[in-house]
Amino acid sequence: MSGKCPICGERTSRNGSYCENHQLAYENLKKQYQYWKDALQISWQEYLQKIMENKNTGQWAKEVAKDLIEKQKN
Amino acid sequence: MSYTLIIAEKPSAAERIAKALDENGKPEVYEENGVRYYKATRDKTKLVIVPAIGHLFSVSQKGGGWTYPVFNVEWVATYRVNKRASNTKHFIDLISKLAKDADSFISATDFDIEGSQIAYNILKYACGTESLSKAKRMKFSALTKDELVNAYYSLSQTLDWGLIEAGRARHEIDWIYGINLSRALMTSLKNVAGKYHTLSTGRVQGPTLSFIARREREIKSFVPKPYWTISAQAEINGGLYVLQYEKGKILTKSEAEKVVEECSGQVGIITDVSSSERTLSPPPPFDISSLQSEAYSLFGYTPSRTMAIAERLYLAALISYPRTGSQKFPPSIDLLSILRQLREHERYTRIVECILSRGKLSPTEGKKEDPAHPPIHPTGTLPEEKLSPEEEKLFDLIVRRFLAVFGPPSIRESIKVTIAVSSHIFHLRGMKTKVAGWQEAYEPYVRTEEIEIPPVREGEQVKIVNVNLEEKYTAPPPRYNPNSLLKLMEANQIGTKATRADIIETLYERRYITGRQIEITDLGLSVINVLSAYCPRVLSVDLTRELEEAMNQIESQKKTRQEVIVDAIEKLTPILEDFKRKEKEIGEALREALFKIQQKQFSLGKCPLCGGELKIIRSRKSRKRFVGCLNYWSGTCNFSAPLPQAGILEPTGKTCPNCGFPTLLVRRPRRRPQELCVNWQKCQGAK
Ligand SMILES: [Zn+2]
Numbered sequence: 094m095s096g097k098c099p100i101c102g103e104r105t106s107r108n109g110s111y112c113e114n115h116q117l118a119y120e121n122l123k124k125q126y127q128y129w130k131d132a133l134q135i136s137w138q139e140y141l142q143k144i145m146e147n148k149n150t151g152q153w154a155k156e157v158a159k160d161l162i163e164k165q166k167n
Numbered sequence: 168m169s170y171t172l173i174i175a176e177k178p179s180a181a182e183r184i185a186k187a188l189d190e191n192g193k194p195e196v197y198e199e200n201g202v203r204y205y206k207a208t209r210d211k212t213k214l215v216i217v218p219a220i221g222h223l224f225s226v227s228q229k230g231g232g233w234t235y236p237v238f239n240v241e242w243v244a245t246y247r248v249n250k251r252a253s254n255t256k257h258f259i260d261l262i263s264k265l266a267k268d269a270d271s272f273i274s275a276t277d278f279d280i281e282g283s284q285i286a287y288n289i290l291k292y293a294c295g296t297e298s299l300s301k302a303k304r305m306k307f308s309a310l311t312k313d314e315l316v317n318a319y320y321s322l323s324q325t326l327d328w329g330l331i332e333a334g335r336a337r338h339e340i341d342w343i344y345g346i347n348l349s350r351a352l353m354t355s356l357k358n359v360a361g362k363y364h365t366l367s368t369g370r371v372q373g374p375t376l377s378f379i380a381r382r383e384r385e386i387k388s389f390v391p392k393p394y395w396t397i398s399a400q401a402e403i404n405g406g407l408y409v410l411q412y413e414k415g416k417i418l419t420k421s422e423a424e425k426v427v428e429e430c431s432g433q434v435g436i437i438t439d440v441s442s443s444e445r446t447l448s449p450p451p452p453f454d455i456s457s458l459q460s461e462a463y464s465l466f467g468y469t470p471s472r473t474m475a476i477a478e479r480l481y482l483a484a485l486i487s488y489p490r491t492g493s494q495k496f497p498p499s500i501d502l503l504s505i506l507r508q509l510r511e512h513e514r515y516t517r518i519v520e521c522i523l524s525r526g527k528l529s530p531t532e533g534k535k536e537d538p539a540h541p542p543i544h545p546t547g548t549l550p551e552e553k554l555s556p557e558e559e560k561l562f563d564l565i566v567r568r569f570l571a572v573f574g575p576p577s578i579r580e581s582i583k584v585t586i587a588v589s590s591h592i593f594h595l596r597g598m599k600t601k602v603a604g605w606q607e608a609y610e611p612y613v614r615t616e617e618i619e620i621p622p623v624r625e626g627e628q629v630k631i632v633n634v635n636l637e638e639k640y641t642a643p644p645p646r647y648n649p650n651s652l653l654k655l656m657e658a659n660q661i662g663t664k665a666t667r668a669d670i671i672e673t674l675y676e677r678r679y680i681t682g683r684q685i686e687i688t689d690l691g692l693s694v695i696n697v698l699s700a701y702c703p704r705v706l707s708v709d710l711t712r713e714l715e716e717a718m719n720q721i722e723s724q725k726k727t728r729q730e731v732i733v734d735a736i737e738k739l740t741p742i743l744e745d746f747k748r749k750e751k752e753i754g755e756a757l758r759e760a761l762f763k764i765q766q767k768q769f770s771l772g773k774c775p776l777c778g779g780e781l782k783i784i785r786s787r788k789s790r791k792r793f794v795g796c797l798n799y800w801s802g803t804c805n806f807s808a809p810l811p812q813a814g815i816l817e818p819t820g821k822t823c824p825n826c827g828f829p830t831l832l833v834r835r836p837r838r839r840p841q842e843l844c845v846n847w848q849k850c851q852g853a854k
Contacts, residue, residue, distance in 0.1 A: 118388035125390040132393050132419045144390060149640045151389035 100156050111157065118153035122161075138165065170206075170213035172269035172294070173305070174262070174286050176276035178203060179482040180310060181218035184275055187315035188214055200257040204265065209319070215269065217262055219276065223255050224288035226342040235350040236743045238736050240339050242288060259293050266294035272302040274326060275318075278539055279490055280722070281665055283327050284334030290326075302326050308491075309546045310484040333722040337663075340714060340735045344370035347739060348705060351746045352694070352757065359754035364761065366694060367677060370711055371662045371670050373698065376679055376687070377706040378655055379647060380695040383687045389643035395423035396639060399430060399593055400632040401586070404621045407632065410586060410593035420638070426591055427634045435588040437627045442582045449574045449605035451494040451533025452542035453565065455664050456657055458489070461568075463650035465612055466560055470653045471668035476561045477543070484548050486565055490665050491540035494533025500541055502528050505569075508547030515566060518608045522573045530572040544569045567609050574605025579615065584623055588631055595620055646684040661711045678815070681834055689767065693760035700756065701749050704742050714738070771818050771845060775827040777804035781845065783816060792816070794845045808848055825852030
């Protein structure tokens with residue numbers, strides 16, 4: 094099944110619910126959480142918030158973080 | 168009366184050659200249609216020296232038809248295929264006329280692939296095929312009188328066929344790849360969209376752009392990691408100094424806070440003072456890429472700008488030929504004589520005397536070799552006319568680098584003081600130059616740091632005044648700049664030292680990339696995405712490098728031009744067939760991508776006045792662009808504002824902190840992008 098990326102409307106990648114670019118950013122987000130958790134003892138939610146505000150975070154990663162935060166709210 | 172016709176690469180080179188070869192140094196000057204040529208006499212032989220102006224002939228399609236694949240090429244006068252080169256006609260006409268009475272010919276263009284090929288084409292197409300067998304090759308690496316006269320007396324009896332054939336192959340293959348791939352892209356788009364849109368890619372362009380795309384992806388998907396650094400201020404001998412914590416990065420906040428807590432307000436004790444010396448050998452002489460790299464980091468000149476300045480210095484006979492890959496001086500170069508001439512320049516007198524006083528000259532060498540030309544060096548000739556500021560800077564850099572290679576090593580001392588503070592270790596580090604050595608000659612361009620520290624001894628106590636904790640984050644890999652991109656191309660062996668800088672410029676011109684810190688544009692990214700999805704081989708470094716190697720083998724005459732071209736076409740054919748098969752999908756993908764780009768380019772976001780949509784609109788009447796709110800059509804909003812007409816406008820997706828209107832980036836060539844509030848006429852912050 095091929096759907097559309099909720100962020101940019103591109104076709105979703107084979108192994109996820111985002112397009113290829115946003116999926117790549119999402120994988121990075123998942124991978125880096127452990128570092129932040131160890132370093133700051135923070136929850137996934139707090140982590141996403143920090144990532145979204147960080148100036149070194151790439152645009153796609155920010156967009157995914159924002160999307161995940163909003164999904165959580167709903 | 169017959170004569171020898173000497174063909175130079177550029178008008179100023181022709182003048183230098185004529186003056187050098189004429190026995191009295193006063194050749195007769197003639198002019199026809201704005202092109203100057205010269206008559207000189209040497210050893211009772213009449214010489215006529217005529218310039219080219221770069222490539223007078225170019226590759227073109229043989230036979231008509233805007234289609235692909237096309238593999239039939241021919242060489243035609245450049246002015247026939249390029250309107251901007253209309254002045255080249257005068258050069259061709261003049262050379263053809265002068266060739267009629269010539270009984271022999273000398274190719275005196277730059278000694279490299281391009282130069283050899285320029286002369287070959289002129290001989291073949293402007294002077295007549297029979298001239299090729301009557302032509303000799305004059306090889307020189309600088310436009311000084313001595314070098315030119317020597318070159319004249321040691322002519323090669325035939326043309327340099329290895330270089331010529333390699334040059335022809337390179338031009339033909341690049342043309343074939345460029346035209347076919349670009350036409351394939353454009354045709355596929357045209358078939359679905361119904362109109363043409365200029366798109367292009369090429370043999371070296373594609374892989375280069377894909378490096379940039381890959382980096383862009385890394386940056387855009389980057390997620391930073393946190394870490395902490397600790398430094399302390401300590402009072403030592405009445406002065407304040409900064410100490411670094413022994414661990415450069417601390418990975419958890421709790422550990423970092425613990426260190427701060429345990430060290431604050433403590434008295435430390437010096438447990439060790441150690442020093443070490445490091446010997447720095449002089450740098451190797453400049454080849455073109457190290458010159459480009461140095462000029463970029465010192466002056467911010469792009470590689471293509473450095474190449475252009477160096478070219479001018481070469482034509483003024485101030486430096487040797489800049490398109491060289493060599494970092495070793497051949498014994499044929501009279502280093503002593505160059506040094507003696509440079510001594511006459513007040514600025515370099517003291518340094519040269521110092522070098523000469525040490526006796527035997529032994530310049531450092533780098534690894535790279537180039538049989539055609541020596542490293543870039545001053546010829547010893549001093550400027551006759553005042554140089555422009557940028558020429559002056561580059562010339563001084565080249566002279567000082569040349570002087571530095573003769574210098575003795577420089578010796579640097581580093582001192583490390585270890586300080587125990589409660590159970591933790593801090594360091595105080597000092598650096599100083601003990602022996603300047605070669606750095607004296609290269610002084611303004613040396614980037615070493617001197618860090619002074621006070622005299623200390625073991626067992627001494629130091630008071631910790633405060634301890635600073637900083638939270639930091641890992642950073643994404645840096646964007647390429649024209650210099651680092653050029654180095655990357657070199658490391659991957661794609662392109663040549665003469666073409667790499669131009670390829671980067673082409674990517675800017677095509678609007679595939681933008682900015683000094685190179686960003687790929689949406690257009691660039693779309694082309695890469697489509698190519699990597701449907702014909703990734705075109706972007707592969709391997710394919711480009713294989714061809715590059717094959718072309719080098721023509722130069723060393725291990726392969727023929729025909730063999731390599733046939734091979735290149737055989738490699739390209741399946742790619743194009745594949746492209747044809749997928750033409751419809753490729754076209755659709757391109758159309759979709761371009762449509763999105765247009766949407767994005769014109770749409771600015773919400774209008775703060777009415778909540779409608781702000782767009783960049785082009786007036787039908789005046790053809791000028793401006794910002795307008797779409798609710799204008801329904802009569803509920805009348806916001807509009809004029810926009811700059813020059814440059815590329817790019818919505819930022821951000822809003823102005825002062826008035827809430829969206830902002831735009833205005834990009835103009837060679838200028839810093841400027842952020843503009845679309846409400847700039849009324850916005851308070853815009854002034
Ligand atoms: Zn997406």
